[in-house]
Amino acid sequence: MLDERKLDVLRAIVEDYVATHEPVGSKTLVDRHNLGVSPATVRNDMAALEEEGYITQPHTSAGRIPTDAGYRLFVDKLSTVKPLSGAEKKAISTFLAGAVDLDDVVRRTVRLLAQITRQVAIVQYPTLTRSTVRHIEVVTMSPRRLLLVLITSTGRVEQRIVETLEDVSDQLVVDLRSKLNAALTGQRLTDAATTLAGLPDSFGPGDRPLVAAIVTTLMEAFTVEGEHRIAVGGAANLTRYGDDFERNVKPVLEALEEHVILLKLLGEATHPQTLTVRIGHENPYEELATTSVVAAGYGSRSETLATLGIVGPTHMDYPSTMGAVRAVARYVSQILADS
Structure with missing residues (x-):
């Protein structure tokens, strides 16, 4: 473990190198920073820091620059993270x-x-896997074309178009919207897919094939690729x-x-x-x-x-x-x- 004085020297080296991108020498440290010790003491501290692997000399007769270990110690010893104005x-x-x-x-x-x-x-x-269902909207675009809109708790919106082989009544759209939201609102998307699987059974036999097709499309929105x-x-x-x-x-x-x-x-x-x-x-x-x-x-x-x-x-x-x-x-x- 380094004593506080050597940590102060390391902090000064990191701050100067970040500011100038130039290797830092002992004279520079003494001139720029109020370290409260002599140049000879700073040179000794820098030698100790180099021996410990916290700073290195990029080439002969140059100053020192921080190593990864030096930056890590600097970050770990930060007393405060600079607040925004x-x-x-x-x-x-x-x-x-x-x-x-x-x-x-x-x-x-x-x-x-x-x-x-x-x-x-x-x-x-x-x-999506960490989101819950906030709302599902079903919109009639034409008698045989529906727009499904999934809105998640994170504000993400997924839209899907469903093409049907027969006309969809306004009443079925209302019922579908109501049952989807009643069953799924607040559920995690990973759980909602399971709930969806049983939804067609809550409709009459004549509507089940159409509802099943809509459910299949909605499931695709729950498991969208490129997650x-x-x-x-x-x-x-x-x-x-x-x-x-x-x-x-x-x-x-x-x-x-x-x-x-x-x-x-x-x-x-x-x-x-x-x-x-x-x-x-x-x-x-x-x-x-x-x-x-x-x-x-x-x-x-x-x-x-x-x-x-x-x-x-x-x-x-x-x-x-x-x-x-x-x-x-x-x-x-x-x-x-x-x-």
């Missing part, structure tokens, strides 16, 4: 509150995260990685094309608003060893619906980035709870 909080609240539906919430969130953090933002859509959808924004921020395209930028660009990789990078949030930080080689893909991921779950107070976060270089501003990700996750959770 009142103006930033108001801007986030206003921007997200203007969303008209779930897709709009996700689009606004990913754009907002990318702008605030100046990193690549990733937002996972709430999964794990994500939105990505801020790819232009990759230009801040530096000039080493092949090593730093190209692997991230390739990862952005593979949603499965991005979902694994975000990880599985176990509780709403729980913040996780993966640094460098802690990520599951060696190709992304120069990146860090800051992610948080969002959802109701008791259940996480999905995850959002950012991918950026290991030399990111962790206190500000962690504060922004956590704040946005809280606002999105509140919007979904109120919708």
